[in-house]
Amino acid sequence: MFKTFKLEEYLARYEFSAPYLMCSSDPQTMLMRDVLALASREEKEMWDNIDLSYTTPEGHPLLREVIAKQLYPGLDKDQILCFAGAEEGIFCTLFGILEPSDHLIVITPCYQSLLELPKAKGCSITTIELQESENWQINLNAIKAAIKPTTKWLVMNFPHNPTGQVISPSDLAELIQILDAHGIWLFCDEVYRLMGACDTVWADPVACTYPKALSLGVMSKSFGMAGLRVGWIACQDKSMLKKLEHVKYYTSICNSAVSEVISLIAVHQKDTIFKRVNEIVNHNLQYLDEFIKTHHEHFSWVRPKGGCVGMVRYNKSESVDDFCHRLVQSEGVLLMPGSIFEMTSNHFRVGFGRQNFPGVLDRLKTFLK
Ligand SMILES: Cc1ncc(COP(=O)(O)O)c(C=O)c1O
Structure with a gap:
């Protein structure tokens, strides 16, 4: 029923065998002892006394409270529902509660489950592809033109994987007006929110500005803690979160008690954590941008603004799949060809959130020579 998840299949094949990852979508992680060193006295006590039982299906109340307070101004803990990673939040929404009669508009290219799960549910879908010629920005006119009487949801992801572009506050405000006029729900994958270039202007989380919006967040990306498998959906409408919770009873039921305390x-x-991640991301972004400028006969890109991935155009006549294959075979450096995102242009995804990135980029430089 589910189409092969090309990206996860590609990573399963290479992520733990290729020595130099240059396409990862998560940034530098932290060691457990370094996170614990940041804990307050009360949190240390919680850590020492974790009860390894089932946890509450909604997520630990203190965790939901701190997520609301730190990340979603104006929302409270009951407007947050936790999941095992962002992927479970996507599954519970875009497979769990959709009806086959729903029409969705999905912005592509995208993380595959945002498109494939509603497809697997039998929904009708209009995709709107971001264009490099428009700097990979959202096209509001195309969205207006795609709306049908049966349109139930718009699904998008900003900061965007794989292009690293963000939605501006004015575009988001206009988009919400359009959706509101038609009573359309907005699912926004915001897993990279607040990570990225230091001069980025951030739109508010959609859940804070539109009552029919779901903001997807996670520990994996901006916090760099993918192994915790803790994500959440923020939404003003508690009855929507209740519906999602009922789907979660069929998936993970509840989060890992250990991961909840570390997330808290x-x-x-x-x-402190965002500062550390963003220092690495900004340093690497500058290094990579200079590299692309000096190798313009090979590469070009629209410089990313959010997250730690970007889409680079390979300007040679060789196919980018062949180029990526030669690179990993010869240097052990892993890039991700655009074909993984069903892109037919000659782009690859680069990930620049890891500490070892400058050294890995130097390997690519050697390869080009
Ligand atoms: C845009 C986007 N959304 C969701 C996910 C899934 O996140 P998680 O692994 O935390 O479930 C990813 C993972 O790469 C992603 O890039």
Whole structure:
């Protein structure tokens, strides 16, 4: 029923065998002991006394409270529902509660489950492809033209994987007006929110500005803690979260007790953790941008603004799949060809959130020579 998840299949094949990852979508992670060192006295006590039983299906109340307070101004803990990673939140929404009669508009290219799950449910879908010629920005006219009487949801992801572009506050405000006029729900995958270039202007989370919006967040990306498998959906409408919780009873039921406490400590210390991640991301982004400028006969790109991935155009006549294959075989450096995102242009995804990135990029430089 589900189409092969090309990206996860590609990563399963290479992620733990290719020595130099240059396409990862998550940034530098942290060691457990370094996170624990940030804990308050009360949090340390919680950590020492974790009861390894089932946890509450909605997520630990203190965790939901700190997520609301730190990340969604104006929302409270009951407007947050936790999941096992962002992927479970996507599944419960875009497979769990959709009806086959729903029409969806999905912005592509995208993380595959955002498109494939509603397809697997039998929904009708209009895709709107971001264009490099429009700097990969959302096209509001195309969205207006795609709306039908049966349109139930718009699904998008900003900061965007794989292009690294963001939605501007004015575009988001206009988009919400359009959706509101038609009573359309908005599912926005915001897993990269607040990570990225230091001069980025951030739109508010959609859940804070539109009552029919779901904001998807996770520990994996901006916090760099993918192994915790803790994500959440923020939404003003508690009855929508209740519906999602009922689907979650069929998937993970509840989160890992251990991961909840580590997440609680990390979200409390979000400023410290984001600062650390963003220093690495900004340093690498500058290094990579200079590299692309000096190798313009090979590469070009629209410089990313959010997250730690970007889409680079390979300007040679060789196919980008062949180029990526030669690179991993010869240097052990892994890029991700655009074909993984069903793109037919000669682009590859680069990930620049890891500490070892400058050294890995130097390997690519050697390869080009
Ligand atoms: C845009 C986007 N959404 C969701 C996910 C899934 O996140 P998680 O692995 O935390 O479930 C990813 C993972 O790469 C992603 O890039």
